[in-house]
Amino acid sequence: DAAVIWHPFTPQKNRIAPIPITKGKGTLLYDADGNTYIDAISSWWVTLHGHAHPYIAEKLYQQALQLEQVIFAGFTHEPAVRLAEQLLEILPGPFTKIFYSDNGSTSTEVALKMAIQFWWNQQQQHRKKIIALKNAYHGDTFGAMSVSDRSIFTLAFHDLLFEVIFLDTPTPENITTSIATIQQHAREVAAFIYEPLVQGAGGLKMYDAGLLNQLLTAAKSHDLICIADEVMTGFYRTGKIFASAYLNVPPDIICLSKGLTGGTMALGITACTSQIYDAYVQDDALKTFFHGHSFTANPLACTAALASLDLLQQYHTVKSIETIGAAIQNFALELAQLKVPIKNIRVLGTLLAFEITSGKDEYLNDISRFVTQTALQQGVYLRPLGNTMYIMPPYCISNEELNCVFSVIKNILQHYE
Numbered sequence: 052d053a054a055v056i057w058h059p060f061t062p063q064k065n066r067i068a069p070i071p072i073t074k075g076k077g078t079l080l081y082d083a084d085g086n087t088y089i090d091a092i093s094s095w096w097v098t099l100h101g102h103a104h105p106y107i108a109e110k111l112y113q114q115a116l117q118l119e120q121v122i123f124a125g126f127t128h129e130p131a132v133r134l135a136e137q138l139l140e141i142l143p144g145p146f147t148k149i150f151y152s153d154n155g156s157t158s159t160e161v162a163l164k165m166a167i168q169f170w171w172n173q174q175q176q177h178r179k180k181i182i183a184l185k186n187a188y189h190g191d192t193f194g195a196m197s198v199s200d201r202s203i204f205t206l207a208f209h210d211l212l213f214e215v216i217f218l219d220t221p222t223p224e225n226i227t228t229s230i231a232t233i234q235q236h237a238r239e240v241a242a243f244i245y246e247p248l249v250q251g252a253g254g255l256k257m258y259d260a261g262l263l264n265q266l267l268t269a270a271k272s273h274d275l276i277c278i279a280d281e282v283m284t285g286f287y288r289t290g291k292i293f294a295s296a297y298l299n300v301p302p303d304i305i306c307l308s309k310g311l312t313g314g315t316m317a318l319g320i321t322a323c324t325s326q327i328y329d330a331y332v333q334d335d336a337l338k339t340f341f342h343g344h345s346f347t348a349n350p351l352a353c354t355a356a357l358a359s360l361d362l363l364q365q366y367h368t369v370k371s372i373e374t375i376g377a378a379i380q381n382f383a384l385e386l387a388q389l390k391v392p393i394k395n396i397r398v399l400g401t402l403l404a405f406e407i408t409s410g411k412d413e414y415l416n417d418i419s420r421f422v423t424q425t426a427l428q429q430g431v432y433l434r435p436l437g438n439t440m441y442i443m444p445p446y447c448i449s450n451e452e453l454n455c456v457f458s459v460i461k462n463i464l465q466h467y468e
């Protein structure tokens with residue numbers, strides 16, 4: 052590995068040797084020495100039903116024997132159509148079309164391009180600015196980076212990112228100013244992109260649905276295209292199937308990835324309403340949406356997504372999501388009683404997050420490294436975002452495993468007492 056691999060989001064000097072993983076089963080990851088780790092963050096927020104799920108594996112095997120890949124311009128296939136049909140039924144809004152891509156970043160890139168060209172196709176080229184939220188994360192490609200918070204992650208590229216109007220993450224104090232900003236710039240704005248209720252990579256920062264409703268209402272009143280980035284929040288992470296289900300105002304475009312395939316394969320989708328799609332149904336070929344990726348709507352990825360939806364629709368999956376949510380609520384109450392330096396304990400659905408307040412409040416401090424190493428020694432995989440500790444377990448996690456995660460967290464917090 053050290054000779055040939057460059058790992059993501061990993062400082063290359065003084066690197067900690069990565070652990071070779073040979074097997075996954077349920078919530079457990081097995082390393083080459085036979086140690087097991089409870090994957091308490093769903094392998095970067097993707098795994099829903101556990102690792103190497105036999106139902107998904109079987110469906111994939113059958114599909115691989117049938118059709119593994121085909122160009123998606125000029126051809127179509129059943130897994131793509133069935134998945135689109137099923138998604139359109141459950142998505143939180145009046146969506147009519149699914150555009151496939153490869154991952155979360157491409158799903159937001161597609162959304163931004165779709166929204167900007169929507170106006171361009173109607174001779175309103177002046178509407179091309181994007182409004183986004185401070186502290187947002189929408190991916191690592193250039194467009195996605197542009198609408199993400201200007202942070203240490205994007206520092207080397209700031210001059211090259213396109214200009215974006217940033218609103219503060221909504222609070223009762225800043226909401227009036229943000230609405231005024233929307234009003235002031237609306238005529239030149241194409242779209243408003245947001246992570247509904249939880250800003251994921253920005254530190255699992257949670258904000259109020261009522262406030263987001265107000266922003267969305269303001270945005271809609273000026274015809275801004277509202278883009279919900281549910282790449283992380285999708286598929287019950289927040290307790291409801293989509294975070295947008297907590298809101299009164301549905302988005303015009305929604306982006307999904309991560310849990311879409313149950314975390315088995317890379318796949319992204321961008322869904323839109325007929326209003327957006329219709330702007331592309333024109334005689335002029337220049338009005339075409341010229342975007343696509345080699346593996347667009349890969350049949351294996353679509354099959355994995357269909358299998359994951361099957362599993363989600365089973366009663367016990369939804370039941371265990373509720374059970375996990377309740378256990379996490381209780382643990383949050385317990386944490387609040389501890390005499391340890393933590394703050395902002397917050398819970399939504401199956402998500403729990405809080406900040407460890409000792410040391411520097413920065414991503415590059417050593418809290419994350421220390422927590423990860425200590426937890427691994429105790430059989431749990433955690434990966435704090437800077438000093439933000441969080442858990443995002445797969446839905447197959449047992450009570451026993453969840454309690455193990457909780458006690459490892461409590462053990463670690465004692466270090467900061």
Ligand SMILES: *Cc1c(COP(=O)(O)O)cnc(C)c1O
Pocket residue numbers: 154155156157159188189190191246251252280281282283284308309
């Ligand atoms: C992870 C994430 C992305 C980017 O997805 P990738 O598949 O990692 O490119 C975009 N938006 C949100 C909200 C995410 O959490």
